[in-house]
Amino acid sequence: MIRIVVRERIKNGEKEKAIELFREMVEATRKEEGNISFNLLESVEDPNTLAVSEAWESQQSVENHLESQHSKRLRPLLDQCFAEPSRIEIYREIL
Numbered sequence: 001m002i003r004i005v006v007r008e009r010i011k012n013g014e015k016e017k018a019i020e021l022f023r024e025m026v027e028a029t030r031k032e033e034g035n036i037s038f039n040l041l042e043s044v045e046d047p048n049t050l051a052v053s054e055a056w057e058s059q060q061s062v063e064n065h066l067e068s069q070h071s072k073r074l075r076p077l078l079d080q081c082f083a084e085p086s087r088i089e090i091y092r093e094i095l
Contacts, residue, residue, distance in 0.1 A: 002056040002062055003092070004088065004090050005053055005089045005091075006051060006054070006088050008049070010083060014080075018081035019040070021077050022050070024074060025038075025070060028068070029054075029065060032065055037055040038055075039053045
């Protein structure tokens with residue numbers, strides 16, 4: 001299993017737009033083959049910091065997601081809402 005955490009710092013005034021775009025991403029991604037979970041989280045310390053928590057059956061599932069139509073369409077729109085580059089952490093389950 002592959003787990004991914006992507007942290008995003010949202011520009012002031014762009015949070016509602018980002019959440020609506022993420023809503024579409026979450027709904028589509030949860031239907032993908034190989035997806036175990038895909039959730040949007042909000043920092044309790046900084047409401048302009050969001051994180052996506054993902055779990056996938058395999059690396060191939062992740063690659064298929066990155067090539068999906070909805071991912072290719074929504075990522076550039078989401079990028080416009082971010083105040084800084086995404087911070088991506090990839091983990092594999094060992095226990």
